[in-house]
Amino acid sequence: MTPSRANVVGTGLIGASIGLALRGQGWHVTGSDRDEARAKEALAHGALDEVGTDPDAQVTFVATPVSSVAAVARRALAGTSGFVTDVGSVKGPIVAAVGSPRFIGGHPMAGSEQEGLQGADAQLFAGATWVLTPTEATDAGAYALVRSVVSSLGADVVAIPPDRHDALVALVSHVPHLVAATLMGLAAEGAEEHASLLRLAAGGFRDMTRVAAGHPGIWPDICAENRTAIVSALDSLLTSLSGMRAVVEAGDRAGLLAELERARAARTNLPGGVARPEDLCEVRVPVADRPGVLAEVTTLAGELSVNIADMEIAHSSEGERGVLLLVVDAVDAERLRSALVDRGYRPSAHPLS
Amino acid sequence: MTPSRANVVGTGLIGASIGLALRGQGWHVTGSDRDEARAKEALAHGALDEVGTDPDAQVTFVATPVSSVAAVARRALAGTSGFVTDVGSVKGPIVAAVGSPRFIGGHPMAGSEQEGLQGADAQLFAGATWVLTPTEATDAGAYALVRSVVSSLGADVVAIPPDRHDALVALVSHVPHLVAATLMGLAAEGAEEHASLLRLAAGGFRDMTRVAAGHPGIWPDICAENRTAIVSALDSLLTSLSGMRAVVEAGDRAGLLAELERARAARTNLPGGVARPEDLCEVRVPVADRPGVLAEVTTLAGELSVNIADMEIAHSSEGERGVLLLVVDAVDAERLRSALVDRGYRPSAHPLS
Numbered sequence: 001m002t003p004s005r006a007n008v009v010g011t012g013l014i015g016a017s018i019g020l021a022l023r024g025q026g027w028h029v030t031g032s033d034r035d036e037a038r039a040k041e042a043l044a045h046g047a048l049d050e051v052g053t054d055p056d057a058q059v060t061f062v063a064t065p066v067s068s069v070a071a072v073a074r075r076a077l078a079g080t081s082g083f084v085t086d087v088g089s090v091k092g093p094i095v096a097a098v099g100s101p102r103f104i105g106g107h108p109m110a111g112s113e114q115e116g117l118q119g120a121d122a123q124l125f126a127g128a129t130w131v132l133t134p135t136e137a138t139d140a141g142a143y144a145l146v147r148s149v150v151s152s153l154g155a156d157v158v159a160i161p162p163d164r165h166d167a168l169v170a171l172v173s174h175v176p177h178l179v180a181a182t183l184m185g186l187a188a189e190g191a192e193e194h195a196s197l198l199r200l201a202a203g204g205f206r207d208m209t210r211v212a213a214g215h216p217g218i219w220p221d222i223c224a225e226n227r228t229a230i231v232s233a234l235d236s237l238l239t240s241l242s243g244m245r246a247v248v249e250a251g252d253r254a255g256l257l258a259e260l261e262r263a264r265a266a267r268t269n270l271p272g273g274v275a276r277p278e279d280l281c282e283v284r285v286p287v288a289d290r291p292g293v294l295a296e297v298t299t300l301a302g303e304l305s306v307n308i309a310d311m312e313i314a315h316s317s318e319g320e321r322g323v324l325l326l327v328v329d330a331v332d333a334e335r336l337r338s339a340l341v342d343r344g345y346r347p348s349a350h351p352l353s
Numbered sequence: 354m355t356p357s358r359a360n361v362v363g364t365g366l367i368g369a370s371i372g373l374a375l376r377g378q379g380w381h382v383t384g385s386d387r388d389e390a391r392a393k394e395a396l397a398h399g400a401l402d403e404v405g406t407d408p409d410a411q412v413t414f415v416a417t418p419v420s421s422v423a424a425v426a427r428r429a430l431a432g433t434s435g436f437v438t439d440v441g442s443v444k445g446p447i448v449a450a451v452g453s454p455r456f457i458g459g460h461p462m463a464g465s466e467q468e469g470l471q472g473a474d475a476q477l478f479a480g481a482t483w484v485l486t487p488t489e490a491t492d493a494g495a496y497a498l499v500r501s502v503v504s505s506l507g508a509d510v511v512a513i514p515p516d517r518h519d520a521l522v523a524l525v526s527h528v529p530h531l532v533a534a535t536l537m538g539l540a541a542e543g544a545e546e547h548a549s550l551l552r553l554a555a556g557g558f559r560d561m562t563r564v565a566a567g568h569p570g571i572w573p574d575i576c577a578e579n580r581t582a583i584v585s586a587l588d589s590l591l592t593s594l595s596g597m598r599a600v601v602e603a604g605d606r607a608g609l610l611a612e613l614e615r616a617r618a619a620r621t622n623l624p625g626g627v628a629r630p631e632d633l634c635e636v637r638v639p640v641a642d643r644p645g646v647l648a649e650v651t652t653l654a655g656e657l658s659v660n661i662a663d664m665e666i667a668h669s670s671e672g673e674r675g676v677l678l679l680v681v682d683a684v685d686a687e688r689l690r691s692a693l694v695d696r697g698y699r700p701s702a703h704p705l706s
Binding site for chain 1: 524525526528529530531532533534535536537538539540541557558559560561562563564565566567568569570572573576577580583584586587588589590591593594595597598601602604606609610612613614615616617619620621623647649651652654655661
């Protein structure tokens, strides 16, 4: 990828991270923000070469809130002869509204705890999935260019049609969030004596409702923009759940087992992080819930240079014991397991697929 | 609690753990199992004083699979003049089928990674919630005795009517499990090109579907025994989800926000482990996904004698960065946070309620 000139519109977390990453590769980055002070901060932070709009930009990244992307992208197309892409989390309505062969929709699956410029980081997209949504109308040059720019930021590009993207994120992100909130609401209703009765809620319920603890502020926009796909995914879920209800009511043991086995196989094959599940192994370590145990286990992993790709504590009861689940590279699992045995733990290792 | 004589029927994980715990307090424990070899193993393991049935037992624990509890409990009632209790995960049908004032239903919310005798542990119930389900017909002496025996094992006793127990576990355990499997099945169907497209599934989806990876073998029994409560909870869920669908379809932003805020408040108040949420604090530490970071943070916590009640890694993307979420006692949070700052981390601390 030969560095050239780029525009960034919207200098929040994603826009500023794109600016930092491109400048690090030698690009000349011009940027703007609805809030001019924020664009100046991005300049001071090193995310931009200058504030403004570059008519000679080869590519413009629109990194504004989802509801304004289409209008901003149209202005960008009018102001340059280069290609334009965006980073919004809904694609169908945006791609349809922009309607230009020089525009290609995009959605980097990356974020940060720190919002805005504070979280900006040239490495934000390293290893992240970045969806691009070319259509039949998209200029092949637009796709090729944006794809190589995005790849140069370290992202893995996945190309999907816009509506397919929206249906999929509805299914794996938006609807699960609404389901978590609904389950939590029902449980709270069902347990008027809340504090004592919800103690029956075991780890699975905690896992399933964790996302419901998040700030709800972004959801009205998401549900508005992706309404069609969300309603359609909710309809599929309602149909499937009614099917599950029928299986339970009929006492259809074989049918139930078949459904659960299918889900189990799919869950086990769910790709995890940057590695593929077949390259990973889960090490389960029964532990006491006391200071020092986590440190001992993770220090040991560090000493052995075993990278912990994922980790959780599964409480086997409301009590003081649990199981530490460590997901590590399959090649490292046996080394970690036997070192843990040497320290008196009783770990077991299981391939993830 | 003055130690006396007890029977244990079924010497698997729970039964053997009860035997170990009671014997540790000086009880004389007689036990049996459908599989006589297993009872002999429990004897050899120290979980029993003798194999057989003690007609003078003050209390009998029935720890057999849920589908056989009622019949076994009736036999135990016929064989002794003492009280009888069980440990099955469904209560209404069992309590109704046994129908004796000397029987009180029970359900310890405890388990272990290791199944059977291998997982048996006198400390299994320390800090665990143990539900007892007295009814109007229950002998007050039965409740008082079983309650004090169970408390002496370190469990926190929660008394609820049998049907209420079943409705609640349907809501917080059985139905969430079925929902996780259903969501996973739908996502797998929706993503024929599975491996690449399911990479769009972010951490929330992984959390929500984790339980679907478990062995489905126990579910036909649970769904059969608790059918009424599960079907009723599924009906409530279907109604609530249809309501959510209507809110999304109508673009009712205020309605959506209200639902999500309500769920958020309930989730935040979900009691966690042995501590109450108001006594806990969440410390969020942005970290790089490399060997050593977890060890450094958890070692620090160990050095400061800060107990980590819960812990997870929230991946902010598919990439190599994440946030370490540590749940610690509120009184320790600031000490941990500032020590982390001294080591160059950028943690933030938030009360859990």
